[in-house]
Amino acid sequence: MPQEYRQILKYADEPGYTPDIECYLRHGGYDILRKALAIPPRNLADGRIVTGPDHLRQEVMTSGLRGRGGAGFSCGLKWSFVDRKSGKPIYLICNADESEPGTFKDKQIIYKDPHQLIEGMAIACYANDVHLAYIYIRGEFAEGAKILNRALKEARARDFLGENILGSDYDLEIHVHRGAGAYICGEETGLIESLEGKRAYPRIKPPYFPAVLGNNTGTRIVSISGHVRKPGYYEVEVGKATLGELINDPAFGGGLREGRKLKAIIPGGSSAKVFKAGEKFKIKRRGPDGKDAEQEIELLNLPYDFDSLIAAGSMSGSGGIIVLDDSTDIVEALANISEFYAHESCGQCTPCREGSLWMSKALQRLTHGEGREADADYLMKIADNIPGGRTVCAFGEACSWPVQSFVAKFKDEFVARGAADEENRTRRNAGPTAVGKLPASS
Amino acid sequence: MSDAPLDHGIPNPLREQPDFAIPAPLEAEINELITHYPQKRSASLMLLHAMQEHFGHVSRQAVEWIAAKLELQPINVYELVTFYPMFHLKPVGKHHLKVCRTLSCALGGSHKLHEHFCRKLGLDPHAHGAQTTKDGQFTVEFVECLASCGTAPVMMCNDTFHEGVSEKKADEILKQCQQQPSP
Known part of the structure; x- marks a missing residue:
């Protein structure tokens, strides 16, 4: 029988474990950063030099570590896309804009073990020649931002951040940047726009083809x-x-x-x-x-x-x-989800801005006694016309998938709800002044 | 609801802050924040947070002040206030109750919780958007996912999270707010 296997949250919920640096250091904190910074450069037979950061990147590539976002993208591969020859500064951003409904994992790390996050970032920054990094934290985590700022201050005081970290020639600064309640900031390019002080309108990206790696790790x-x-x-x-x-x-x-x-x-x-x-x-x-x-x-x-x-x-x-x-009203559940996406669409692309709202409105009428039998098909038609390259980012998919799947798999419930509403309306309209009682001559 | 004219959130002179002034500690905090970024404009959101924390809302003067500080046009800042749901152009209640509306919390009873607050505070449980009591003490608002779905229903009172909020717990939160001395 499978059990929990705690690596990231190994200490987080232990009694007496606190988010301060003393506690983290007592649990072996910052040892890996120390080790990473101490990796010496190696000379290869052909005269090339493998630096410590090169070595770290190679390790991450071979480890099979994959991102914990939706695509499970290879971390090593992602790092290999960074242009290291342009001479432009490389930044690292930690996406702590946790906001996908049903998800509450990042909060545990940020609130209970912030130094683990900071150490991980510092190692990733060193591996990628980054000297300035940001933690983009969702605005509602005001307390989390305070915890992180406190932890960053402690890390600076202990020489784990700042100039010449632990006696090396490596400098790194990390700052906390707060979002302000917009879900779309979790989308990576929307997040970058937001970090640059703009509305979080996602950018057009080159298409990525996730490599099929087959192995799952960690x-x-x-x-x-x-x-x-x-x-x-x-x-x-x-x-x-x-x-x-x-x-x-x-x-x-x-x-x-x-x-x-x-x-x-x-x-x-x-x-x-x-x-x-x-x-x-x-x-x-x-x-x-x-x-x-x-x-x-x-x-x-x-x-x-x-x-x-x-x-x-x-x-x-x-x-x-x-x-x-089985106590769930499936139409209500989808109406709830669709209201979320209608509220959170950034409004940049017409199919998503309009489509998410139309779907939400149709579901509102279905849950407020104003539905139609044809609403199921209507919803499907809208949902089928939002995703698939019609929008800049994957929000188009995100708002359509729930509608497509709920309506396809529970179609009878949507149709029955709309049909019942239509019947009720007909009955209401055929009240005391029913059509049959009108004077024949008029 | 009040008989105030329809309010579309467009800044008007009524909402101006005639006594707008940035105290020295706030300006020092703002100057420090700007140093965190390679380009000034990036500091916009953090400056808006600092303003709202200090004044309770973001007035037209605050927008113009930030724009001047960051060498931007006021519209560059104003469009952020209207885009990001957490920023308010006008004052909200001293205690801002934000109840999560999204699926897991809805399954866990957030609609009942929202209704409970509205009834206790004499607000309309079916009205859309944020509502503030006449005395300016409380604002009740449905918000989207607060990322604590495992302890539904969840809510925030200003910056503090409250999880697994039963009606009894809701009453305690209200009581605590009412007992707080005015600043």
């Missing part, structure tokens, strides 16, 4: 919320637990409440496509003979990793699992 903090007995954050080895185990095991979500049945799972933050209870998927998996073969896997047996969830048509995204039991 741990991941999964956030479980909604209708489970033990909502919370759980750090697990990537791919070691199934969706069903994460929801039902006593070590994790602890199962549904008494007498309730599963209705749906949103597996990776609210933009991930919903799974309906009882779904089965045909997925290619490596069998014991070492060959890839197609297997039928039930929803709850899906391994919770980047690739399996994509193969099942959704994604593990931000690692936020929202569980919906």
Whole structure:
């Protein structure tokens, strides 16, 4: 039976563990930074020199470390894209704008173990020749920003930041930059615009083709919320637990409440496509003979990793699992999600700005007795026309995927709701002054 | 609701701060913030936060002052205040209650919580947007995901998070606010 495997949150919730530097140092803090800065340059046979930072970048590349964002992109590969020859300064930005609904993992690190974040950043900065870095923290985490500023001050006083860190010739400064309540700032280029003092309008990016790496490494903090007995954050080895185990095991979500049945799972933050209870998927998996073969896997047996969830048509995204039991009004649930995206669209691209609002309005009328039977198809038509390269950033996808998946998988409920509203309206209109009572001559 | 004319958030002379002045410690804080960035403009958001923390809102004078300080046009700053939901062009209540509206909290009872606050404070539970009590003590607002979904329903009172907020806990929060001495 899988258990939590705490690496990042190893000490965070231990009794007596505090976010100050003394406590961090007592737990071996900043040892890795010290070690990284001490890596000597090596001379290769062909005369080239492998510097300490070169060595670190190579280590990260071979480790298979992947980003913990939606795409699970290779960290080493990402670092290899940096143009180191232009002579322009290289900056590092830590995206602490945690805001995907259903996700609450970064908060634990920032509030409980800020020095771990700072040390990690310092090592990444050294590896990439960065001398100025920012932590972009969402505006609502005002307390978190204070904790980070305190920690940065402590780190400077102890020579882990500033000039000539730990006697090396390496300088680094890290500053905290606060957002101000806009979800789109979590999008990387929107975040950069925001950091530059502008509206967070995402930029057009070259298309990235995520390399299929096949291996999953390290741990991941999964956030479980909604209708489970033990909502919370759980750090697990990537791919070691199934969706069903994460929801039902006593070590994790602890199962549904008494007498309730599963209705749906949103597996990776609210933009991930919903799974309906009882779904089965045909997925290619490596069998014991070492060959890839197609297997039928039930929803709850899906391994919770980047690739399996994509193969099942959704994604593990931000690692936020929202569980919906049979007490949930599925139309209300989608209306709630769509209202979020309509509110958060930055407004730069017409399909997203208008489309997200139209979808939200249609869902508002469906949940306020003003629906139509054709609303399900109407919603689908809008959702199908927002994503797929029609918008600058992936928000177009994020606002469409919930609508596409909810309406496709629970279509009967949407149609029934609209039909009932139409019937009620007809009955209301045919009240005491019904058509049949009008004078025939008029 | 009040009988004030419709307010579209456009700055007007009524909202100006005739006594607008930046005290020395605030200016020192602002000067320090500007040094954090290779280009001045990047400091805009942090300056707006500093202003709002000090004055409670961002007035037209504050926008113009920041623009002059950062060598920008006032519109460059004003468009940030209207884009980022956390900035207010006009004063909000002394205690700003922000209840999370998004899915996990909605499943955990945030609509009931919002309604509870509105009823206790004599506000309309069905009105859209932020509402402030006539005495200016409380503002109640539904906000989007606060990233604490595991302890739904969650809310903030000014900068403080409150998690797993039952009606009983909500009443305690109100009581604490009411007992706080005026600054």
